[in-house]
Amino acid sequence: MTTIDTTLGATAVDRTPARVAPVPLTRVVRVELRKMFDTRVGFWLMASLVILGVVATIGTILFAPDEELTHNTFAAAIGFPMTIVLPIIAILSITGEWSQRTGLTTFTLVPHRGRVLLAKTLSAVVVGVAAMLVALVVGVVGNVAGTAITGTELIWDLSAAQFGTIVIGSLLCLLTGTMLGMVIRSSPGALVVYFVMTLVLPTVFGILATSQPDFVDVQPWVDAELARSFLFEGPPQGEQWAQVAVTAALWLVLPALLGLRLIMRSEVK
């Protein structure tokens, strides 16, 4: 029992509880980042990002028409799988606290749920931005290698402004995952709703637009997927920015506030 003597008893005397420093937010963010990738699921999601990036690059070199082997094509090919995988990472980061019940530990070590959620949101943004930078670099490598292999001209057609809007678009996708995690708080449930939102909803809006001519004007104001595509297809113009903002408020900010309220009031069991 000597272990207990040294580890438990050591600080019984020299401890001054009055001067305890609060847990800084940066520390919570760092731990939340770690928690995104330290599970088996997290590891494979991370691995799938890399694998999909490489596959997309090779696929582009093999199958894209030679004249389209440009930096933009490569960046888009790599960015697309990321917009699918990143929200899943964001969802699981939040729902795990409930589905895996780790919240019992997390929310007792940091007894302010808003702070934990802020840290999770920030760490999701960090991962998103990092992934986009990786996509940019892989795009550069792919473009240089691809054009060298096919012997076509090297074209740099991705402007800084365009890259910026792509990053914003990806972050909106990513934060949709964060929002769903907060509202639903169950891994399977949130994943199902996520796929409904990204796959089924745009189709429904598309059908509506073709069958109801009046809806065409309304669609960009309510269809988040459509509004986001303005961001991915080059810097949006005037009204399109407003449409991005309105759809983000409708599909992201409002439900996220509702989810936050639910989490603040709910019981952690």
Place this chain on the structure above:
Amino acid sequence: MITIDNLTKKYGHTLAVDEVSFVAQPGRVTGFLGPNGAGKSTSMRMMVGLTKPTSGSATVAGRPFADLPNPGIEVGVMLDASAQHAGRTGREILTIAQQLTGVAARRVDEMLDLVSLTPAEADRRVGNYSLGMRQRLGIGTALIGNPRVLILDEPANGLDPAGIRWMRDLLREFADDGGTVLLSSHLLREVEIVADDIVMIGGGRIVCQGSKADLLRGVGSVVRATDQRALRGALHASGFETALSDDGAVATDVEPALVGQVALRAGVALTELRAAESGLEDMFLQLTADTQRDGTRHGKRNQKRNQKRDQESERKAA
């Protein structure tokens, strides 16, 4: 120190916790006892801010839990050893707690050592852990910040006898160093051995509380003598009831010290004298009898004894 003041939780019309008040003192192990569904876990969740009380309050180390700047280094909490991500390794779970509390990285290895998880076990995913290993890991997580207060919900669950002995020694040592321990359990024997103070809860209400020594006073004795008849006669003459148990011993409601005096005065040589073995268990069953799930056979059999003791404990509680 943990101070609970009129803690109440209502779910719709159901009163899960009903005006629970008690204090867990430093240097003592406080056992929080009650049958399943009595409100132990709900009370503990309210103490650490995971459940919002309907009314009442709880403070840990003098402050509401949410006001603790870095709770992990002041209060060690383990509410459910199974509430861990199955895909993380034991070492990773300790590392997360170590980083979040900001204590030295070597604490991870120290805790693994303390809870006797081998390096190989620590690198396995928790999904493959037995309940006993999860309990050990949970204790390690609770202790990593070197706190002065421990709040543990059913820590002995799933531990083997050696593990239970280990846990008991650890909690004893922690309290002897001046720490505060609050542990809930339905494993009465465990609590009976390790606890200094006992809070019994049934149907959301405290049914009795006090130091173990006080509560166990008056649970009765088991006594044997070379001349059983003389012994029983002497006890009857002093106004005490006795009964002959199946194995030939004399059972009585009187506490051992008093039996000894009676026997001395009567000149009866005793061969055995001890407190009734199942003291706490008996008390537990009778006090929580109306809140027990599966019948009160035991409670009814002892009803006569119980009434007397109920009155006694009510007097104590008041």
